[in-house]
Amino acid sequence: MLTDPALRSWIDIAPGHPFPLQNLPFGVFEREATAGAPGTGPRLGVAIGSYVLDLYAVQQQGFFDGVGLLAGLPPKVLRRRSLNRFIGLGRPVWRAVRQRLSELLRHDNPELRDHEDAVRACLLRQTDVQLLQPIKPRNYTDFYSSIEHATNVGSMFRDPANALLPNWRHLPVAYHGRASSIVVSGTPICRPQGQRKAPDAEAPTFGPSQQLDFELEVGFVVGKGTTLGSPVPIAEAEDHIFGVLLFNDWSARDLQSWEYAPLGPFLGKNFGSSVSPWVVTMDALEPFRVPGPAQLPTPLPYLQVPGPHHFDLQLEVALLPAGATEEVVISQTNFRHLYWSMAQQLAHHASNGCNLEVGDLYASGTISGPTPDSLGSMLELAWRGTRPLPLPDGSERSFLLDGDTVIMRGYGELSNGVRIGFGEVRGMVLAGL
Incomplete structure (x- = not known):
């Protein structure tokens, strides 16, 4: 078994390194x-x-x-x-x-x-x-599959008593994003500009986003395509997945909140998304399978799959503030918190006969956990700017500043402490045009 914790390489690999012999991404x-x-x-x-x-x-x-x-x-x-x-x-x-x-x-x-x-x-x-960049996706879909994140955002922008829209617990909500602006880790991200409207303003203005944010996500890569008109039974969904990588779906919250009704995200999301350079195979992730959260109401039959299809993967976000030399971890969560699994996401995506193509990229949506230190976006960590996040140097953040660098990491841990990791995805924010 390639993920046997006892395997050793003749290459010297430090304990806790993300790329031991059991991984091979x-x-x-x-x-x-x-x-x-x-x-x-x-x-x-x-x-x-x-x-x-x-x-x-x-x-x-x-x-x-x-x-x-x-x-x-x-x-x-x-x-x-x-x-x-x-x-x-x-x-x-x-x-x-x-x-x-x-x-x-x-x-x-x-x-x-x-x-x-x-x-x-x-x-x-x-x-x-x-x-x-490890893949060249022609198609990219971003899901919205963390119930904690969806509840937090719904509470901020709507009624906390009805944070989730009626369809959320019945299907994996998603939108189709822009594949051409996906970049590899280390590529700087320019602050986007666009229309934004302050709540007390009579009309919108145009300029650089003042609410630039990150989103901690995990993406999976399609490994087996389908023909147009051919759904994928959920029992076969994971047969169509090659592997998994880390994904930062940068977001301009002020642009997004003004433009998203009635058709969803546009300029607030399509200016850039970052991926880690290594794709960890599904085979390497087998030891980390776990049951997912209870799904109520029970999904329709085409989304029901027996056995564990979630994965116990530790995730973290670190921030290297502009001008600083030391990063600070600002969020720690787990991929297992995701409400809708990758198998359910893919099966739903193809349920109407939409054809899948090799190299397509599907992202999980922001992954947040149940505690204040496990939230996967600055929007949540600073609660829409009302509770700025304090940093060790005495500064604080409501949203990202020019020169800030965001670093995301993740791994699963075997029984003897060997980690199967993803490396990292990082990006520095540059001033806009």
Whole structure:
């Protein structure tokens, strides 16, 4: 079993590192030429400790030769700017790659370990490469699946006694977002401008958002497409998921609150969303399955699925204030709090026959927990600006300032403390136009 807590690698991996041998998440990287090393074009890679294992180099060194499905793996699939083509080869291939890499990296296997030239060709430090956006989604859907978040927002903007709209407990609410403005971790986010209207103003004004916010989310990547007109039975929904990543869905609350009626988010959301560079496979997440929250009323039959389909994943948000040198954790929560599971989200999305495409990205919506320190947005942490969040340096935040950097991290923990993590997704806020 690839997630056996006892597995060890011959690569030195610090305790608590997000990328132990049990993880092996997929990503894309490239390296510029230097005086000491040649450059590479885009390559598919797997994270192992603080290194990237170059899958194209692994193949060129012959380590896939004669290994079942991997013997015929097209080399060009491993030299692309996204995982999309690789994902499209199907689950048997993904599993075969992880199985072979797990064998090569185990502490007692000399095949790669004892060949210095091969190690030098295949294993690169993450600090020596540029991590690229792992997928190129043509379609992106953002759900609204945390009951704590939906209740908080409904209480702020509507009647606290009727915070949830009548449909919320019956279906996974969502909207279709903008795929072209999704960027990889580390890409700065420019403060958007647009129309905003103060509650006491007679007319709107146009200018930079004054209520820029983050949203802590987890996204999943479609690994198996469908044809138009073909629903996905919920029992098969997870067969269509390749893996999971961290997602920050930046939000301009003042633009959004003015524009969203009657059709929903537009300029307040489509200016940028950030993803982590590593996609953790569903297979790696198997040890963290847990039951979800009780769903009342019982969902309609097409959304009912037996067994645990939620995941026990610790999540946190840290803020590095503008000009500061030390970050401060401002929220800690768990993916298991999500009301609607990934399986339910996908099954509902396809229930009308909407076709899924490989590489599509679905985000969970803001993930908030039941306690004040487990809220997944500044909107909630500062309660719409009425309770500014104090910081250790004596300053406070109601919303994000220019120069602030938001960092999100997440992991599941095995029985012996080994963590299967996502790395991080970070972004700095830059002044707008």
